[in-house]
Amino acid sequence: MRLLYSNENRLIVANFRNIVESAGIEVTLKNEFAAGGMGGLPPLEVWPELWVVNDADYERAKTLIESSLGAKSTVPWRCTNCGEDNDPSFEACWKCGHEPESLCNRARHKKNHR
């Protein structure tokens, strides 16, 4: 068994589990409900972890995760407030803290569908 992915956001980990499982890869989730339940441990220590059950599936699962991560944003975005170019992994402008329009739109889009 190998650790595939871990994130403090349980929903993101669960989302990746769905993606990998739908590809026919057996995975298991650890620490899924650990948040706040592990006395004394800081939250960082109990992030939900996604494990691949069969080591042979690890590389394929990793590729699925990476392509899913990469699909989100691959190009730098330009801050509409100060005009600075930002790395796609930044959720807000590193210079002025302004959030890009695309992220705002995405959040709004989600709400409309709930």
Ligand SMILES: [Zn+2]
């Ligand atoms: Zn800016």
